[in-house]
Amino acid sequence: APVIWWVRRDLRLTDNPALTAAAEAGPVIPLFIQDHSVDSLGAAAKWRMGEGLRAFADALEDKGSRLILRRGNALDVLREMVDETGATAVHWSRLYDPDAIDRDTDVKSALKDAGIEAESHSGHLLFEPWTVETQDGGPYKVYSPYWRAVKDRDPGAPLSAPSLSTPETWPKSDVLDDWAMGAAMNRGAEVLAKYSKPGEAAARSRLAVFIRDKVERYKSDRDLPGEDATSRMSEYLTYGEISPRSLWAAGQRAMEDGKSGAEHFVKEVVWREFAYHLMYNTPRILTDNWREEWDDFPWRDDERLAEVKAWKQGRTGVRFVDAAMREMYVTGTMHNRARMIVASYLTKNCMIHWKVGMRWFEECLTDWDPASNAMGWQWVAGSGPDAAPYFRVFNPDTQAEKFDPDGEYLSAFIAEGQKNPPETALDYFDAVPRSWNLSAHENYPERPIVGLKEGREAALSAYQNRPKAS
Ligand code: FAD
Numbered sequence: 001a002p003v004i005w006w007v008r009r010d011l012r013l014t015d016n017p018a019l020t021a022a023a024e025a026g027p028v029i030p031l032f033i034q035d036h037s038v039d040s041l042g043a044a045a046k047w048r049m050g051e052g053l054r055a056f057a058d059a060l061e062d063k064g065s066r067l068i069l070r071r072g073n074a075l076d077v078l079r080e081m082v083d084e085t086g087a088t089a090v091h092w093s094r095l096y097d098p099d100a101i102d103r104d105t106d107v108k109s110a111l112k113d114a115g116i117e118a119e120s121h122s123g124h125l126l127f128e129p130w131t132v133e134t135q136d137g138g139p140y141k142v143y144s145p146y147w148r149a150v151k152d153r154d155p156g157a158p159l160s161a162p163s164l165s166t167p168e169t170w171p172k173s174d175v176l177d178d179w180a181m182g183a184a185m186n187r188g189a190e191v192l193a194k195y196s197k198p199g200e201a202a203a204r205s206r207l208a209v210f211i212r213d214k215v216e217r218y219k220s221d222r223d224l225p226g227e228d229a230t231s232r233m234s235e236y237l238t239y240g241e242i243s244p245r246s247l248w249a250a251g252q253r254a255m256e257d258g259k260s261g262a263e264h265f266v267k268e269v270v271w272r273e274f275a276y277h278l279m280y281n282t283p284r285i286l287t288d289n290w291r292e293e294w295d296d297f298p299w300r301d302d303e304r305l306a307e308v309k310a311w312k313q314g315r316t317g318v319r320f321v322d323a324a325m326r327e328m329y330v331t332g333t334m335h336n337r338a339r340m341i342v343a344s345y346l347t348k349n350c351m352i353h354w355k356v357g358m359r360w361f362e363e364c365l366t367d368w369d370p371a372s373n374a375m376g377w378q379w380v381a382g383s384g385p386d387a388a389p390y391f392r393v394f395n396p397d398t399q400a401e402k403f404d405p406d407g408e409y410l411s412a413f414i415a416e417g418q419k420n421p422p423e424t425a426l427d428y429f430d431a432v433p434r435s436w437n438l439s440a441h442e443n444y445p446e447r448p449i450v451g452l453k454e455g456r457e458a459a460l461s462a463y464q465n466r467p468k469a470s
Pocket residue numbers: 222230231232233234235237265268269270271272273275334335336337339340343361365367368369370372373374376377380
């Protein structure tokens with residue numbers, strides 16, 4: 001009898017324990033369900049998920065298989081599929097956000113009650129969050145001891161792609177184009193499509209290039225936003241087009257080959273694990289200040305403020321901040337240092353709540369990840385575990401001098417004032433909504449919407465005068 005592989009955020013054939021288990025059990029029917037969790041994705045992530053599905057459906061066809069697409073409540077669709085195909089088992093890769101956990105727990109018990117085997121597998125992470133514990137038996141709250149606890153563990157060798165036997169008849173599938181996954185992106189999708197290379201094959205070849213040419217200098221160059229110096233694996237990890245275990249294995253091999261930046265790369269991959277460890281153990285990190293003493297801080301949570309509008313549009317008048325926001329609209333991602341700087345400017349200089357920024361990233365990032373995004377925002381804002389202290393306010397100008405000394409990043413994304421702006425800078429005007437009414441002939445803002453000095457002072461005084469926990 002056939003077996004259903006419920007595909008979610010694991011659009012890959014290699015190192016996929018759920019797929020391997022399904023393939024061992026019988027002919028595999030790969031099924032992707034557009035349920036609420038997909039419907040509610042931000043515009044860019046939803047577009048990117050659609051592109052990932054397209055690439056993945058092609059990859060499955062090359063193996064003589066297919067990707068079946070259905071829409072609706074996950075349990076209803078799975079029940080229908082079991083009835084239609086006579087499948088006796090459903091396998092999937094685990095996810096760890098609270099909504100997915102609730103859904104999957106219900107699905108598992110309902111399928112089991114109906115006599116169907118239902119099995120979830122690891123694969124999205126290196127280490128299951130509940131398997132890493134402090135000596136007192138609790139979760140970690142600080143990265144360094146978390147790293148020490150996992151760095152010598154063996155997550156196992158990556159699995160090779162299994163061969164797939166196919167069912168006698170295929171169930172009907174929706175047509176991907178009918179789903180219009182890019183609809184909310186409007187014209188911005190065409191720009192993103194120039195910079196994003198979806199799919200498992202693209203992920204693997206980028207990883208190979210990174211390990212061959214870049215990892216050696218990763219530790220020093222990873223902070224330079226004008227350089228192509230990081231792995232760019234985040235987008236692939238988000239949709240599971242590559243497994244974290246493949247990154248770990250590549251990193252370990254590079255270490256054995258004496259490539260000096262390799263350990264640092266593995267450490268960054270473990271930051272993602274740490275984010276998941278935090279989210280799993282304290283799901284509150286997704287919605288509320290992780291440290292409750294921040295609940296009374298006078299951050300402004302109002303989307304209509306002029307500062308929010310200028311920040312979103314990449315027109316604050318602070319060049320590093322604006323270049324970074326534009327990078328996000330053009331490429332779908334943003335350099336890590338730039339993420340820290342735009343988050344610091346918003347939450348500190350502008351005194352806007354980190355939730356405003358977190359929500360906007362969720363809408364605009366193609367590598368949006370619930371755990372890393374929430375941890376990143378709360379880390380910069382100061383309200384998170386192991387966070388940067390609030391009084392550490394980044395100065396975007398000095399950061400630009402230090403990390404973008406030749407202004408490469410700024411000129412890559414800010415067209416105004418350049419005689420011959422590069423394509424990336426011009427693409428910004430095509431990527432953003434028409435309703436913003438922006439054109440390359442616009443003048444760049446003369447003055448910052450919030451000056452760096454005033455903003456910093458206001459933020460620090462709010463911090464000093466904050467209501468203290470009684
Ligand atoms: P590399 O430097 O090559 O690192 C390799 C991998 O390690 C990354 O792909 C990523 O999976 C992981 N990693 C690296 N840095 C971090 C980090 N600080 N936190 C967690 N994991 C990390 N990352 C996302 O994937 N999705 C998000 O939505 C996201 N939102 C963020 C929001 C803020 C405010 C901040 C400060 C950071 C955020 N990050 C997010 C983390 C980080 O910026 C990106 O993972 C990184 O820029 C991706 O580029 P890369 O793949 O080239 O990273």
